[in-house]
Amino acid sequence: MKDEKLTLHDIAALIVQIEPTDLADLAHVLRGLDAIADSSPASVRRPITEAVKRINQLTEGKTSDPSGLLIEIGAFIEEAINAMERSDGDALPLSDPDTEEVPTIGSGPQAERFNTLPSEADPALLEEFITESQDLIANAEAALLELETDPENAEAVNIVFRAFHTVKGTSGFLGLDHISKLAHGAESFLSRIRDKEIRCVGGYADLAFRSVDMLKDLIQIAQDSMGGGSMVTPDGFDDLMALLAEPEAAGVFEGVYGEACGTMETPPRLGDILVAQGKADHEEIEAVVTDQVDQPVGLAVVKSKIPSLTEVGRALRKQRGMGGNEPVAESSVRVRTDRLDRLIEMVGELVIGHSMVAQDETVNSGNYLELQRKVNHTDKIVRQVQDLSMSMRMVQLKATVRKIARLVRDLARRRETGINFIPLGEDTEIDRNMVDLINDPLVHLVRNAVDHGIEPPHERERNGKPKEGTLILEAYHSGGNIVVEISDDGRGLDRNKIIEKAISKGLIQPGQNMSDTEVINLIFQPGFSTADKVTDISGRGVGLDVVRKAVETLRGRVDVSSELGKGCTFSVRLPLTMAITDGMLVKVGSQRYILPTVNIDMSFRPNAEVLFTIVGRGEVVVFNGKVLPIFRLHRLFNIKSAVEDPTRGLLIIIGEGNQRCALLVDELVGQQQVVAKPLGDGIGKIQGIEGGAILGDGRVGLILDPQGIAVLARQTSDSGIPKEVVRQSGT
Amino acid sequence: MDNQTTATVAKAGQEAHGVNQGRVLKGGKFLTFLMANEKYGLEILKVREIMGMMDVTSVPTTPAFVRGVINLRGKVIPVVDLRLKFGLEAKEDTQRTCIIVVHLTHTAQEMTMGIIVDEVSDVLDIDQNQIEPPPSFGANIRTDFILGMGKVDQKVMTMLDIDRVLTEQEVALVENSAGKKGH
Numbered sequence: 001m002k003d004e005k006l007t008l009h010d011i012a013a014l015i016v017q018i019e020p021t022d023l024a025d026l027a028h029v030l031r032g033l034d035a036i037a038d039s040s041p042a043s044v045r046r047p048i049t050e051a052v053k054r055i056n057q058l059t060e061g062k063t064s065d066p067s068g069l070l071i072e073i074g075a076f077i078e079e080a081i082n083a084m085e086r087s088d089g090d091a092l093p094l095s096d097p098d099t100e101e102v103p104t105i106g107s108g109p110q111a112e113r114f115n116t117l118p119s120e121a122d123p124a125l126l127e128e129f130i131t132e133s134q135d136l137i138a139n140a141e142a143a144l145l146e147l148e149t150d151p152e153n154a155e156a157v158n159i160v161f162r163a164f165h166t167v168k169g170t171s172g173f174l175g176l177d178h179i180s181k182l183a184h185g186a187e188s189f190l191s192r193i194r195d196k197e198i199r200c201v202g203g204y205a206d207l208a209f210r211s212v213d214m215l216k217d218l219i220q221i222a223q224d225s226m227g228g229g230s231m232v233t234p235d236g237f238d239d240l241m242a243l244l245a246e247p248e249a250a251g252v253f254e255g256v257y258g259e260a261c262g263t264m265e266t267p268p269r270l271g272d273i274l275v276a277q278g279k280a281d282h283e284e285i286e287a288v289v290t291d292q293v294d295q296p297v298g299l300a301v302v303k304s305k306i307p308s309l310t311e312v313g314r315a316l317r318k319q320r321g322m323g324g325n326e327p328v329a330e331s332s333v334r335v336r337t338d339r340l341d342r343l344i345e346m347v348g349e350l351v352i353g354h355s356m357v358a359q360d361e362t363v364n365s366g367n368y369l370e371l372q373r374k375v376n377h378t379d380k381i382v383r384q385v386q387d388l389s390m391s392m393r394m395v396q397l398k399a400t401v402r403k404i405a406r407l408v409r410d411l412a413r414r415r416e417t418g419i420n421f422i423p424l425g426e427d428t429e430i431d432r433n434m435v436d437l438i439n440d441p442l443v444h445l446v447r448n449a450v451d452h453g454i455e456p457p458h459e460r461e462r463n464g465k466p467k468e469g470t471l472i473l474e475a476y477h478s479g480g481n482i483v484v485e486i487s488d489d490g491r492g493l494d495r496n497k498i499i500e501k502a503i504s505k506g507l508i509q510p511g512q513n514m515s516d517t518e519v520i521n522l523i524f525q526p527g528f529s530t531a532d533k534v535t536d537i538s539g540r541g542v543g544l545d546v547v548r549k550a551v552e553t554l555r556g557r558v559d560v561s562s563e564l565g566k567g568c569t570f571s572v573r574l575p576l577t578m579a580i581t582d583g584m585l586v587k588v589g590s591q592r593y594i595l596p597t598v599n600i601d602m603s604f605r606p607n608a609e610v611l612f613t614i615v616g617r618g619e620v621v622v623f624n625g626k627v628l629p630i631f632r633l634h635r636l637f638n639i640k641s642a643v644e645d646p647t648r649g650l651l652i653i654i655g656e657g658n659q660r661c662a663l664l665v666d667e668l669v670g671q672q673q674v675v676a677k678p679l680g681d682g683i684g685k686i687q688g689i690e691g692g693a694i695l696g697d698g699r700v701g702l703i704l705d706p707q708g709i710a711v712l713a714r715q716t717s718d719s720g721i722p723k724e725v726v727r728q729s730g731t
Numbered sequence: 732m733d734n735q736t737t738a739t740v741a742k743a744g745q746e747a748h749g750v751n752q753g754r755v756l757k758g759g760k761f762l763t764f765l766m767a768n769e770k771y772g773l774e775i776l777k778v779r780e781i782m783g784m785m786d787v788t789s790v791p792t793t794p795a796f797v798r799g800v801i802n803l804r805g806k807v808i809p810v811v812d813l814r815l816k817f818g819l820e821a822k823e824d825t826q827r828t829c830i831i832v833v834h835l836t837h838t839a840q841e842m843t844m845g846i847i848v849d850e851v852s853d854v855l856d857i858d859q860n861q862i863e864p865p866p867s868f869g870a871n872i873r874t875d876f877i878l879g880m881g882k883v884d885q886k887v888m889t890m891l892d893i894d895r896v897l898t899e900q901e902v903a904l905v906e907n908s909a910g911k912k913g914h
Contacts, residue, residue: 345805
């Protein structure tokens with residue numbers, strides 16, 4: 001496979017782009033194939049001969065379906081490539097964990113320049129990965145630009161770091177070696193910035209930008225080759241890898257502005273590839289490329305040049321009618337979620353508006369039967385529209401679970417420990433918005449469980465556990481929340497080890513007295529990691545802090561329960577935001593509130609005999625033999641003219657475990673399905689209130705958050721009036 | 732040319748008074764409303780709609796000036812009682828009491844809020860030369876949420892920087908004074 005000769009991969013790339021009528025190109029391909037066939041074993045020659053036969057048919061114009069023929073030719077070339085690979089032994093290194101650590105520098109760049117997508121890669125997963133990566137890259141770029149003006153911005157460093165970290169993880173298990181390798185290299189480099197060993201300025205900043213650029217190119221190439229085309233490793237990939245491994249050796253320092261980078265070829269964009277393939281307008285691409293060389297890597301290049309180049313590439317492909325090879329079959333349409341939200345809101349309004357009409361006296365007077373019938377008919381339609389619009393947002397967790405199952409499998413294979421993955425409740429429905437957001441935290445948690453939780457087989461055997469670890473992912477609805485639990489039967493959290501680690505990381509002082517909860521909280525600190533060594537799987541200390549942050553922005557929380565030596569369970573609890581809540585409408589004074597039905601254990605009107613006071617103040621009720629505190633909602637919320645006497649009101653038992661308590665309200669009004677909505681940005685988060693919902697009469701009802709209420713009640717002074725107004729800034 | 736001059740004028744005004752460094756107020760259409768017999772103006776572009784008084788669901792543990800939340804066609808938005816916000820006496824709602832729905836941009840975050848005012852009067856065209864920079868009263872009366880004073884028909888009205896009036900930081904500041912009055 002010499003440079004001047006066409007390789008099978010070159011030909012495959014050509015075939016993808018060639019026009020059936022382009023005789024010159026076809027002849028070029030024919031010559032290349034002949035040359036290869038001469039020097040190849042019989043197994044390679046056979047498909048080549050078939051391909052040649054078909055090309056001849058094309059050139060002689062003997063076919064009615066030239067495009068179909070081209071696809072056939074492509075298939076034969078691919079077969080030839082496979083045969084070639086078999087005969088060459090392992091000419092193309094596939095995912096080999098050992099190569100992850102130190103990228104081979106400058107070795108065999110020709111052999112690796114072309115690569116096909118791993119055949120086992122699921123197109124859906126791949127597509128998702130590409131979209132996700134593009135978002136991450138965009139964020140990373142923005143963060144890098146911010147770093148240019150403010151190199152001390154630790155949050156921005158983290159964003160870039162996490163972007164590469166996430167890309168590394170997913171690309172690793174999709175078998176996209178180059179991407180994974182690059183991400184790993186970049187991550188190692190960035191971790192030096194994060195640890196404040198070096199600052200993201202000068203040559204280092206340029207290097208970071210170049211890494212992002214390269215990643216962008218690689219992702220673009222992966223996307224372009226989804227139709228089965230070849231993946232070209234851009235020139236300069238190996239150089240960049242070498243730079244990332246040892247920037248100083250190549251003369252990159254804080255003060256050096258891109259000089260070291262300048263001495264090397266600028267990494268090729270899509271344009272170079274197009275030029276190399278002889279498919280792009282040379283002048284046009286070259287003009288853009290020269291522009292880039294002169295400019296420092298910065299905002300201008302990142303923002304303006306590359307997208308245009310990408311588009312040039314795409315447009316060229318389209319123009320020449322090669323788009324046919326890209327998967328275009330779309331059975332779904334991407335809709336901006338804010339539009340979907342708006343639609344659902346409007347449907348909600350429609351329902352309310354309609355119920356107002358339906359309840360109108362005129363309709364119900366019985367004098368206009370025809371009108372009544374029409375209203376009933378509309379009623380059915382409105383209901384269907386409502387159901388439909390609701391279901392548009394709800395999706396099963398299956399896709400996420402499947403992705404995780406795949407991840408676990410790959411992780412297990414790399415670690416050579418069998419892991420039993422047991423998914424439960426994967427048909428639990430979750431808001432479409434949440435699926436995207438819940439994915440990253442779950443992936444992190446699963447990686448964490450596999451890498452830190454489940455012990456190596458020999459250690460497990462020593463502890464009398466089955467060699468195979470077990471990982472359970474369970475999803476269910478509880479307390480108006482969606483809970484996803486990830487349990488492993490690994491070593492569990494080691495209190496002493498965590499404390500030790502936290503001290504060595506400077507997170508706490510030695511000799512601090514800490515409760516178990518406080519200790520567990522330490523693992524959610526940024527930069528905390530109990531893993532002793534950095535591995536490809538996880539363990540750079542990104543992870544749990546990211547998980548917590550992601551979940552908290554969804555107004556959820558992460559709980560950990562762990563037993564040393566037995567295992568560990570992370571449970572991610574997320575509010576339903578848009579999911580439908582089954583609520584109980586309760587009345588307190590003049591106010592009405594919605595209490596999620598799932599939170600209600602029991603409601604009853606107490607007798608005087610079961611009510612007691614403690615030191616004259618704290619009220620308790622004896623319920624099923626248990627003593628529970630009574631919290632008066634009207635006192636917590638300062639509502640006047642509510643029922644003061646518990647024997648004339650209603651006690652509702654809410655909460656779980658030691659948060660269990662009885663809430664005093666006036667009465668239950670009835671049951672209602674509502675859609676939880678945020679209270680609006682101007683008002684922020686309010687303790688004890690989960691959100692608002694539009695009630696049947698068009699007014700806003702507030703949805704109570706039992707947990708928040710319990711917390712609020714315990715913060716409140718004896719008089720029952722909040723010590724201070726509890727307000728948190730809105731997000 | 733015209734823009735340039737107005738900008739310079741406004742800038743000079745700012746420097747002279749040392750307030751309202753945030754925005755340059757140009758002439759334009761203003762929605763005017765009454766509160767405690769005083770006239771106020773809002774840039775019309777900030778206003779989304781005007782509604783009659785409706786049922787407001789009060790939200791517990793919020794400052795007194797937050798009247799509560801309303802349903803704006805399926806969206807829940809907070810409503811602020813501007814009287815209480817400015818530390819004026821509370822007043823019973825009347826037939827004329829209105830909710831003005833405004834759209835704010837605050838640190839790249841957009842929000843929609845309602846403000847309760849005594850009475851909406853009309854929309855006025857006000858020229859740049861009818862607007863004066865806010866007077867300085869010293870430390871006792873804050874003027875940083877005032878864009879300027881409009882002079883129309885020999886009367887003076889206060890042009891509000893509604894973004895600043897309603898955004899969080901400002902809320903906290905006014906909260907204290909309102910709180911003192913209330914309790």
